[in-house]
Amino acid sequence: MAPRVVVIGLASDFGCQVQMTNIEDHLLDVLGLIDLTYWQLASSGHLPAEYDVAIVEGAVTTEAHVEALRRVRETAGAVIAVGACAITGGIPAIASAGELADRYGCVYGEGGAEVACGRIAPMPVTAVIDVDYRVPGCPLDTDEFLRVLSRALQGLSGRIPEEPLCAACKTRENICFHDRGELCLGLVTRTGCGAKCVSLGRACTGCRGIAADANLDAAYALLASRGIPAEEFTRRLSLYNTLEEGCDR
Amino acid sequence: MFFRVMDKARIADLVRGLSTEYEVIGPVAKGERFTFSVIEDPADLRLDFDTTILPPKKFFFPPEERMMRFRVADNEVVDDEAFASPRVLFGLHPCDINALLLMDNVFLGEFEDPYYKAYRDATLLVGVSCSPRETCFCNAWDTDEVHWGFDIFLTDLGDRYFVSVRSVMGAELLDRHVETSPITAEDTAEFQAVVREFKRAFPAKLDTSQLPLLLDAKFDDPVWDELGERCLSCGACSMVCPTCYCFDVRDDLDPDQRSGERKRVWDSCQFSEFSAVAHGQTFRESRASRVKYRYYHKQWGYLSKFERVLCVGCGRCTHACLADISPREVVTALVEGSEAR
Amino acid sequence: MSTLTVEHVARIEGHGTITVDVEGGEVRDIRMDVIEPARFFESMVVGRRFDEIPLITSRICGICSPNHALTAIKALEDALGVEVSERTVLLRKLLVYGSYLQNHATHLYLFAAPDYVGLPSVFPLAKTAPEVVERALRIKKLGNDLTTLVGGRPIHPVTAVVGGFTAEPAPAQLEAFRAALLGIADDAVATAELFASFEEFDFAGAGEMLALFAEDDYAIYDGEISALDGEWRRPVGEYRSVLEERVVAHSNAKHSTVDGRTFMVGALPRINLSAARLGERARGAMRSAGLSPGSRNTFFNNVAQAVELIDAAERCAGYVERLLGTGGDSTPVPFAVRAGSGAGATEAPRGTLYHGYTVDDDGFVTAGDVVTPTAQNLGNLEADMRAFAPTVADLPREEFLLAIERLVRAYDPCLSCAVH
Amino acid sequence: MTASTTYRQLKANPYRPWPARITSIVDLTEKEKLIEMRLIDEAAREAFSFDAGQFVEVSLFGVGEAPISISSAPSKQGFIELCVRRAGDVTSALHQKQCGDIIGIRGPFGRGFPFPEMKGHDVLLVAGGLGIAPLKSLINHIHDDRHDFGNVTILYGAKNPSEILFRQQFDMWKHREDFELIMTVDQPDETWDDEVGLVTKLFDRIDVDPARTYGAICGPPVMYRYVIDEMRKKEMDADRIYVSFERRMKCGIGKCGHCGVGHQYACIDGPVFNYWEAMNLQEAI
Numbered sequence A: 001m002a003p004r005v006v007v008i009g010l011a012s013d014f015g016c017q018v019q020m021t022n023i024e025d026h027l028l029d030v031l032g033l034i035d036l037t038y039w040q041l042a043s044s045g046h047l048p049a050e051y052d053v054a055i056v057e058g059a060v061t062t063e064a065h066v067e068a069l070r071r072v073r074e075t076a077g078a079v080i081a082v083g084a085c086a087i088t089g090g091i092p093a094i095a096s097a098g099e100l101a102d103r104y105g106c107v108y109g110e111g112g113a114e115v116a117c118g119r120i121a122p123m124p125v126t127a128v129i130d131v132d133y134r135v136p137g138c139p140l141d142t143d144e145f146l147r148v149l150s151r152a153l154q155g156l157s158g159r160i161p162e163e164p165l166c167a168a169c170k171t172r173e174n175i176c177f178h179d180r181g182e183l184c185l186g187l188v189t190r191t192g193c194g195a196k197c198v199s200l201g202r203a204c205t206g207c208r209g210i211a212a213d214a215n216l217d218a219a220y221a222l223l224a225s226r227g228i229p230a231e232e233f234t235r236r237l238s239l240y241n242t243l244e245e246g247c248d249r
Numbered sequence B: 001m002f003f004r005v006m007d008k009a010r011i012a013d014l015v016r017g018l019s020t021e022y023e024v025i026g027p028v029a030k031g032e033r034f035t036f037s038v039i040e041d042p043a044d045l046r047l048d049f050d051t052t053i054l055p056p057k058k059f060f061f062p063p064e065e066r067m068m069r070f071r072v073a074d075n076e077v078v079d080d081e082a083f084a085s086p087r088v089l090f091g092l093h094p095c096d097i098n099a100l101l102l103m104d105n106v107f108l109g110e111f112e113d114p115y116y117k118a119y120r121d122a123t124l125l126v127g128v129s130c131s132p133r134e135t136c137f138c139n140a141w142d143t144d145e146v147h148w149g150f151d152i153f154l155t156d157l158g159d160r161y162f163v164s165v166r167s168v169m170g171a172e173l174l175d176r177h178v179e180t181s182p183i184t185a186e187d188t189a190e191f192q193a194v195v196r197e198f199k200r201a202f203p204a205k206l207d208t209s210q211l212p213l214l215l216d217a218k219f220d221d222p223v224w225d226e227l228g229e230r231c232l233s234c235g236a237c238s239m240v241c242p243t244c245y246c247f248d249v250r251d252d253l254d255p256d257q258r259s260g261e262r263k264r265v266w267d268s269c270q271f272s273e274f275s276a277v278a279h280g281q282t283f284r285e286s287r288a289s290r291v292k293y294r295y296y297h298k299q300w301g302y303l304s305k306f307e308r309v310l311c312v313g314c315g316r317c318t319h320a321c322l323a324d325i326s327p328r329e330v331v332t333a334l335v336e337g338s339e340a341r
Numbered sequence C: 001m002s003t004l005t006v007e008h009v010a011r012i013e014g015h016g017t018i019t020v021d022v023e024g025g026e027v028r029d030i031r032m033d034v035i036e037p038a039r040f041f042e043s044m045v046v047g048r049r050f051d052e053i054p055l056i057t058s059r060i061c062g063i064c065s066p067n068h069a070l071t072a073i074k075a076l077e078d079a080l081g082v083e084v085s086e087r088t089v090l091l092r093k094l095l096v097y098g099s100y101l102q103n104h105a106t107h108l109y110l111f112a113a114p115d116y117v118g119l120p121s122v123f124p125l126a127k128t129a130p131e132v133v134e135r136a137l138r139i140k141k142l143g144n145d146l147t148t149l150v151g152g153r154p155i156h157p158v159t160a161v162v163g164g165f166t167a168e169p170a171p172a173q174l175e176a177f178r179a180a181l182l183g184i185a186d187d188a189v190a191t192a193e194l195f196a197s198f199e200e201f202d203f204a205g206a207g208e209m210l211a212l213f214a215e216d217d218y219a220i221y222d223g224e225i226s227a228l229d230g231e232w233r234r235p236v237g238e239y240r241s242v243l244e245e246r247v248v249a250h251s252n253a254k255h256s257t258v259d260g261r262t263f264m265v266g267a268l269p270r271i272n273l274s275a276a277r278l279g280e281r282a283r284g285a286m287r288s289a290g291l292s293p294g295s296r297n298t299f300f301n302n303v304a305q306a307v308e309l310i311d312a313a314e315r316c317a318g319y320v321e322r323l324l325g326t327g328g329d330s331t332p333v334p335f336a337v338r339a340g341s342g343a344g345a346t347e348a349p350r351g352t353l354y355h356g357y358t359v360d361d362d363g364f365v366t367a368g369d370v371v372t373p374t375a376q377n378l379g380n381l382e383a384d385m386r387a388f389a390p391t392v393a394d395l396p397r398e399e400f401l402l403a404i405e406r407l408v409r410a411y412d413p414c415l416s417c418a419v420h
Numbered sequence D: 001m002t003a004s005t006t007y008r009q010l011k012a013n014p015y016r017p018w019p020a021r022i023t024s025i026v027d028l029t030e031k032e033k034l035i036e037m038r039l040i041d042e043a044a045r046e047a048f049s050f051d052a053g054q055f056v057e058v059s060l061f062g063v064g065e066a067p068i069s070i071s072s073a074p075s076k077q078g079f080i081e082l083c084v085r086r087a088g089d090v091t092s093a094l095h096q097k098q099c100g101d102i103i104g105i106r107g108p109f110g111r112g113f114p115f116p117e118m119k120g121h122d123v124l125l126v127a128g129g130l131g132i133a134p135l136k137s138l139i140n141h142i143h144d145d146r147h148d149f150g151n152v153t154i155l156y157g158a159k160n161p162s163e164i165l166f167r168q169q170f171d172m173w174k175h176r177e178d179f180e181l182i183m184t185v186d187q188p189d190e191t192w193d194d195e196v197g198l199v200t201k202l203f204d205r206i207d208v209d210p211a212r213t214y215g216a217i218c219g220p221p222v223m224y225r226y227v228i229d230e231m232r233k234k235e236m237d238a239d240r241i242y243v244s245f246e247r248r249m250k251c252g253i254g255k256c257g258h259c260g261v262g263h264q265y266a267c268i269d270g271p272v273f274n275y276w277e278a279m280n281l282q283e284a285i
């Protein structure tokens, strides 16, 4: 029997789900392997009571999300967290700083806080439940998604690259931004995107999260020696990694 | 070996001629740096380059390479053919040619690697002389000279090249595609003068006395901890190194999950996963032990097998390392004591 | 009184619920509850440097991300006084059209079409009518390829920055792409034919219609705010005084009015205002689909999108030709960071999108404002629902709700955008 | 003939696995299975000869490869037996295979135990847990040429009685005069009436003639130092004590670099080293 797969979106831009539909060349192959039982974005129907694999996108921003996730964890044999929102909190986690009520005020004006019922400070899915697989990035990379999905379907372990981006960037023979005195976050960012941004002339903004192998202390020290103050580095890191450990100095 | 001289302006003829039979690859500018790339127009060839970001190893051992295609159902190999089309690699400095010879020991020695061999067999090498930069220390390992391992070598004599021809193929190609003349006594004298000047231009020679022994004797030296604190564990040094050959192997399934390919990709001993075994045990847990291992293997492990050091002093890692860790610094710290830095 | 609901309306972006209060067989009230939680983008941009803003705001929406990025860039360029090259503008237009191809193909085939063939999703069609699914995927892929070609990836463009582009496609890539664009035109025509063949409800909305308008172009990147009924035009910089936004109790997204009326934005208003500026083939398709300029039938927004697909394919081929034929440079122009305020607008696939920012001397944002197409549409959508529901009230319950859902989907709403 | 010359002669791609058919599977414990296979290709089967202590790379396409020691005796021509613990992806997938399934095998690789040298001597084998797998090959080999050896002693420690491998075979040897086998467990249960404690404890019970004894050790990394200490206390020569190392491996043929141990590679210079060599390998023990 084909594994029953559900796709669940929390607070997000649906970008990772859109990326999942962006595997046009292979979409039909993949659909042939699974029984896609729930995907609100693409199909009518309800979240079934039983399923094997849950793909979860988005950040947790309400009590309802927390509850929903706990149920997902109890039900699903395997949980795949996709995208920066679900894994590090991503862009939505920028709003985790300070008081939520103030943000309501800023967006909705006076009395905005009334709408805030059930709202909590944004956090990643991984802060609420254990996940078996992760597809980082903002947005996710479709090839990587396919590889991880394939591992999940085969029941293989969830592996995620743990080293910084620079090595991959070298294989693309990019000119290092730091050589030109510009800050690039690749030196601490988890690899796996093929140094996409740098290869397109843009410094890495850290969307794949902080690599486990990263040496943040050394990065802060060497940037300071090159005239980039800690606050600047912290601010840049906080774009996708507000809640990640070690980038808050 | 025999020798000719060739007008510098003739290099375009040679490249154009070779292009009729081969894919010609050589150094071209990329921003303020250089890369080995396919030469579409001889004017793009920049034989005055300093060094390239990646070494020529990418043409023999690509960053990501398919080893075989397979079928899952019966665990069968569908295709493991190693294929390479004929090409000429133009503009290798002596260090880069020496580096290939060191790679040969690994890939063409015991258990010949069919993929590397196919590329190697299909490629002719044209070397070119260089002038040392401040990060160069090839003279420390005697890799500033190269006596074999190339088909043609060009030494820059200002207005002309002193051409050393090592192989039959090299001789034939030269004959077919470019006008050269026999060398005169003056040419040879000038060649010697150029070589002498080249040797003089190096920064202070690196002291490597008793290096392999010191690596063991100072295995617990605090210098490694200090380096470990600075190292970013990014692996850039291994990627740009012409002699680093470690790789990881991965199976990627096609989207239909019925077939797929086994690939190898460049890896680095600076990553914590590199030495991890099942259940998460890692043999080189600390960053310090990983930095140390890179030098230990290059300066001693490889030497113990092949009687050469696994470094050609090209300085690429020095340039790539944002933490400014360089073989020059590490060797000096070991040989002269860390306070000497 | 009984209440009917459609929870988590499927095949739209974001989370919303339709609630209908019925009493004695009559529809008393009908609402679109937008339960999608806010992510507070307007507060998140405050305190961040200008160069991060396009990155942040493009995460408002994964479908029209190029629009969010470009609209933010335009607003910031307005604030910082940056003038970009003609080549940059051409590339940006391509980027916008990339999202049109993607969005319209996704909306028409993945979201809307299942309603007309009575299926829960498009996937079963893969078996019964593979050519339709393949066509949908072809158009969508071309859209992805276009945004990837110009922006570096299918969504959340990497290369577009304040002042220009950090990388440009190689001429050979552009050349190959021109052919692909011309090749897709037939698929676009087939799409228009398919949607023209579906039977639509006969319904006329009562709202105003708004879109950007330019004399010399089918305005998607530049132009003035233009009203169909009001027959006025106003510069984008005045968008704040043109649109009135208010908070409503049942929705995390605000509702908008103009001249005191609800209004619609999107493909239908665009075509109503700029039909004369469409390419020839698109106009032909429009005629054969029975879509006449000035149409009030909201459901025709679908076929209007299909017509835009045809126009997009041909127009982009022309742009690519110009990029190949004329020189110029798209590398970011140099500029000095200074304090200022600015506004920008583009036509996103779903309608006009506005961004406005104030930056300080160091280029840090002190205030930000984003008005998305769906937020503008929501008030009108509810007005339409109220007018439409009684006309289908005697249908069996399932069919009734489906009819309402169809109306909602015709707007191609993006609730995550609307709330942001 | 070494493996590399075999590969050269067969003109075989050393990365290309040979298909092998599983001929028998025995469940040993919850985590370990004994899997026997036969190479399908005749030329490969004929060329395939190995020393006790060598390993093969087991290849399951789509999952990956894992180095596994051969546990059968070299004399059992044509068959390869592996004792596999379920540890991760490849080994779990291998556990799901059935008799008759086809898997891939590359090898034999590495340096095994110096069997010819050991002949004519006493042998002391010390195994911890799964470490008994490569030693079993050696024991079987000795068994085949039993008359060429003096005393053969096996010390074997396991976590608990249910994790003891090859119990039946051991029971058989135990009742024979010519093998001395002593077992111990860390955590005994009610069925256990033998030794309790670490394997080093068993050294009190044996006599060793250092002048004529070879040692062979295989087990978890933490075990080596303590066992070697005991052997050294018995005055055995460093270069007659053999240890087998386990490191991460990808290629098995000295190229991928993962198995570096000190200045050597575990795959081609080992996995079996004598203690004198191992002492000179940094971070080995």
Ligand SMILES: Cc1cc2nc3c(=O)[nH]c(=O)nc-3n(C[C@H](O)[C@H](O)[C@H](O)COP(=O)(O)OP(=O)(O)OC[C@H]3O[C@@H](n4cnc5c(N)ncnc54)[C@H](O)[C@@H]3O)c2cc1C
Pocket (backbone or CB within 6 Å): A157, B276, B277, B278, B279, D055, D064, D065, D066, D067, D068, D069, D070, D083, D084, D085, D086, D087, D088, D089, D090, D091, D092, D130, D133, D134, D245, D246, D247, D248, D249, D250, D271
């Ligand atoms: C010379 C040698 C002999 C061995 N003999 C046996 C044996 O007889 N029986 C047995 O059950 N196990 C043996 N092992 C250990 C076995 O190789 C690992 O348990 C196995 O590789 C784990 O792979 P996996 O895919 O199941 O686990 P995962 O953790 O999923 O491994 C992932 C990858 O990591 C690498 N890896 C992980 N652990 C090891 C390891 N310990 N050694 C080398 N690479 C590793 C492999 O490349 C593998 O593909 C031996 C190891 C070596 C080096």
Ligand code: SF4
Pocket (backbone or CB within 6 Å): A012, A013, A014, A015, A016, A017, A057, A058, A082, A083, A084, A085, A086, A090, A091, A137, A138, A139, A140, C059, C062
């Ligand atoms: S990770 Fe990025 S692309 Fe994915 S949902 Fe979040 S914001 Fe969107």
Ligand code: SF4
Pocket (backbone or CB within 6 Å): A137, A138, A165, A186, A189, A190, A193, A194, A195, A196, A197, A198, A203, A204, A205, A206, A207, A208
């Ligand atoms: S380069 Fe950095 S920002 Fe860009 S995709 Fe990779 S990790 Fe994300």
Ligand code: SF4
Pocket (backbone or CB within 6 Å): B237, B240, B241, B242, B243, B244, B310, B311, B312, B313, B314, B315, B316, B317, B318, B327
């Ligand atoms: S170690 Fe550094 S200097 Fe030596 S060959 Fe490698 S890159 Fe060049």
